[in-house]
Amino acid sequence: MSEITQRLSSKHLLGIKDLNAQDIQLILETADTFKDVINRPIKKVPSLRDITIANIFFENSTRTKLSFELAQKRLSADVVNFAASSSSVSKGETLIDTVNNILAMKVDMVVMRHPYPGAGVFLSKHIDAQIVNAGDGAHEHPTQALLDAFSIREKLGAIEGKKIVIVGDILHSRVALSNILCLQKLGAEVMVCGPTTLIPKYIHTLGVKVEHDLRKALNWCDVANMLRIQLERQDIKYFPSLREYAMMYGLDKKLLDSLDKEIVVMHPGPINRGVEISSDVADSKQSIILNQVENGVAVRMAVLYLLASQK
Amino acid sequence: MRNLTLLDGQKFQVTIQRLCHQLIENHNDFSNSVILGIQPRGIYLAQRISKELKEIIPSTQIQNGILDITFYRDDFRRGDSPLVPNTTQIDFIIENKKVILIDDVLWTGRTIRAAMDAILAYGRPEKVELLVLVDRRYSRQLPIEADYIGMKVDSISSQKVVVSWEETDKEDKVVLVSENV
Numbered sequence: 001m002s003e004i005t006q007r008l009s010s011k012h013l014l015g016i017k018d019l020n021a022q023d024i025q026l027i028l029e030t031a032d033t034f035k036d037v038i039n040r041p042i043k044k045v046p047s048l049r050d051i052t053i054a055n056i057f058f059e060n061s062t063r064t065k066l067s068f069e070l071a072q073k074r075l076s077a078d079v080v081n082f083a084a085s086s087s088s089v090s091k092g093e094t095l096i097d098t099v100n101n102i103l104a105m106k107v108d109m110v111v112m113r114h115p116y117p118g119a120g121v122f123l124s125k126h127i128d129a130q131i132v133n134a135g136d137g138a139h140e141h142p143t144q145a146l147l148d149a150f151s152i153r154e155k156l157g158a159i160e161g162k163k164i165v166i167v168g169d170i171l172h173s174r175v176a177l178s179n180i181l182c183l184q185k186l187g188a189e190v191m192v193c194g195p196t197t198l199i200p201k202y203i204h205t206l207g208v209k210v211e212h213d214l215r216k217a218l219n220w221c222d223v224a225n226m227l228r229i230q231l232e233r234q235d236i237k238y239f240p241s242l243r244e245y246a247m248m249y250g251l252d253k254k255l256l257d258s259l260d261k262e263i264v265v266m267h268p269g270p271i272n273r274g275v276e277i278s279s280d281v282a283d284s285k286q287s288i289i290l291n292q293v294e295n296g297v298a299v300r301m302a303v304l305y306l307l308a309s310q311k
Numbered sequence: 312m313r314n315l316t317l318l319d320g321q322k323f324q325v326t327i328q329r330l331c332h333q334l335i336e337n338h339n340d341f342s343n344s345v346i347l348g349i350q351p352r353g354i355y356l357a358q359r360i361s362k363e364l365k366e367i368i369p370s371t372q373i374q375n376g377i378l379d380i381t382f383y384r385d386d387f388r389r390g391d392s393p394l395v396p397n398t399t400q401i402d403f404i405i406e407n408k409k410v411i412l413i414d415d416v417l418w419t420g421r422t423i424r425a426a427m428d429a430i431l432a433y434g435r436p437e438k439v440e441l442l443v444l445v446d447r448r449y450s451r452q453l454p455i456e457a458d459y460i461g462m463k464v465d466s467i468s469s470q471k472v473v474v475s476w477e478e479t480d481k482e483d484k485v486v487l488v489s490e491n492v
Contacts, residue, residue: 006395033396037382042432047384075382305382307394 002197008306014120015140016181024185028150030302031295038074038297048077051308053109054102057134058084058095061268063293064134064143068111071300077308080107095119096126103129112136130307138172138233140271144268145178147299149186151292152223155264160187165217167193167249168227168276171200172234175227175268180206193217194249197238213263214249218256223264226251226276242275252278256286264288312490316474317445318425318462319484326461330442332413333459343437344409349367350379350397351424353414355476356444360413376401378412383425399429406434415474417443420455445472445485 008026010018019027037045053072057065065081072079082102099110111132112120117139124131135141153159164183170176170192181188184207191209192199204210211217218224228247239245251265265277265287273279282289312484318326338344348357361375362480381396412426423441444461447452450468464472464487471488475481 007393030396031381033381033398036399040432041434045432046428047382047387050388306393309388 003172003298007310011307011310012120012124012133013142013303013307014124014131014133016142016145016178016185017140019142019182019185021185021187024146024149024182027146027299027302027306028153031146031150031299034074034301034305035295035298037301038294041156044074044076046076047305048072048075048308051075051108052078052080052106053304054080054082054107054129055134056082056084056099056102056110056112058112058114058119059135060085061134063296064113064141067293067296068132068134068143068300071297072305075106075301075304076299077109078305080105093124099123099127103127129249130310132307134305135174138174138177140178140270142182143175143177143296143300143303144305145182145193147243147292147296148175148179148225148266148268149182149267150295150299151288152183152188152264154291154295155288159183162188162223163191164188164223164225165191165193165211165222166222166225166227166249167214167217169198169229169234169238170194170203170227171198171238172230173227175225179225180208184208191217191220195239195245214251215255215259218251218263219260221263223266225266225268227268228272229275246275250274250276250278251281253280253284254282256281262286266292269293312391312488314491315487315489317443317464317485317487323483323485327359327363328367330444330459330461331360331367334360334364334442335367335442338409338411340368341371343407344411345374345376345403345405346413347376347378347401347405347426349412349414349432350377350399351380352416352474356415356442356474357413357476358478360442361474371402373400374403376403378426378429380422380425380429383428385421385425401433404434405430405436407437409440410436410438411442412431413442415443415473416447417441417457418447418450418472419462420453421453423455424453424459444474447472 008023056069110132111134113134114136117137119135119136120131133142166176183190191211193211267289271282335479344360348354361373377400379397379399381394440458442459443457446460446463447459447466448463473486473488475484477483
């Protein structure tokens with residue numbers, strides 16, 4: 001840990017956009033030590049024992065919520081959980097009121113998922129606690145991008161110079177934007193692939209390649225990140241049928257085996273088996289989907305540790 | 312700034328050898344003992360001690376690990392700069408082993424307190440002993456003492472005791488650094 005700075009440049013983690021390459025490297029290197037910690041017989045360290053963290057989820061989540069909670073508990077932080085569906089939000093309370101009430105109970109950090117883009121930024125301007133964005137609408141999901149970067153680095157040794165294609169529902173995906181920004185900052189080449197209707201119109205301004213032919217995209221890349229079709233966010237029909245989508249943009253074993261080289265397959269979960277990815281690919285040797293989940297805890301521990309150490 | 316060399320050359324070497332012989336007295340062939348160097352500066356002393364032990368008794372197989380205590384420190388969020396973690400490398404089981412904890416300088420005792428916490432995350436050792444090259448006397452903030460001591464030094468808190476090693480700093484020596492005296 002020699003050349004890099006030892007402090008994040010931001011007080012919050014609102015998006016990858018606010019981080020520089022050094023911040024990302026620092027998070028990944030810190031995550032290395034935490035990955036070691038969570039593989040010990042006793043997986044817990046006392047670093048954050050005087051910190052209280054509120055997990056506020058205005059949108060459903062399994063992996064991210066569990067992963068954050070495990071990360072917090074393994075750092076010995078006190079945790080309060082809040083799910084909007086079972087709370088006073090349904091009685092008409094505003095976001096700031098809800099969060100201020102939680103902060104009045106002396107919380108140091110807030111991990112929030114919200115359906116509206118920019119909810120984290122908004123909150124950070126109005127309250128005193130440190131904010132970690134766990135997904136804001138179709139905008140950013142920074143910890144997912146960091147754990148994806150960590151997993152690629154672990155599997156291929158480095159990220160710089162690697163070619164990564166993000167396949168599927170780019171339009172509704174927060175994972176896509178965070179991944180693009182994160183991988184580009186670390187020196188990778190990024191391509192997006194999907195039906196025209198699911199690729200945002202001006203995405204090329206981010207400096208990514210656009211490809212509509214899945215086979216061509218896969219032959220170009222080292223890593224394919226297969227995104228889920230987010231049916232719950234699609235208010236109109238973007239493609240004729242799931243079956244047709246699966247035929248044109250689904251990755252199955254036959255296609256994977258027919259490629260020029262062996263690529264790494266990733267998926268941020270939850271998987272729609274048989275749609276964007278077939279079962280035999282998801283469970284194949286080339287898939288690092290479960291490694292991503294394991295690394296998620298280490299990366300989130302690193303993020304919480306580094307943010308908390310800034311006071 | 313004024314530097315006073317406390318230990319170097321042959322005396323340094325003799326001190327290391329004496330520590331090794333004291334260890335041999337208590338641990339015989341080290342079959343049930345392991346050495347743990349504390350990051351960042353204790354690992355050089357740990358390496359030197361185990362190298363020297365192998366020269367004295369060539370048949371010994373000493374297990375050597377390094378321990379990082381960052382996450383167990385009691386000054387998280389209290390200092391000016393963030394605490395940066397180092398690697399821990401313990402490739403053996405310490406359950407029921409005699410652990411020899413090694414650091415270069417014993418001062419307030421807080422590092423050793425954290426190290427004992429860190430060790431417990433790896434199991435329950437039969438015994439934990441502490442070996443240090445320099446003991447800064449009368450400056451403890453916790454009730455902790457070393458079992459094996461290279462030399463004792465009387466110093467005030469504004470002074471620093473710096474141990475340098477041939478492997479990394481070109482010379483074996485212990486220096487007392489005083490600022491603006």
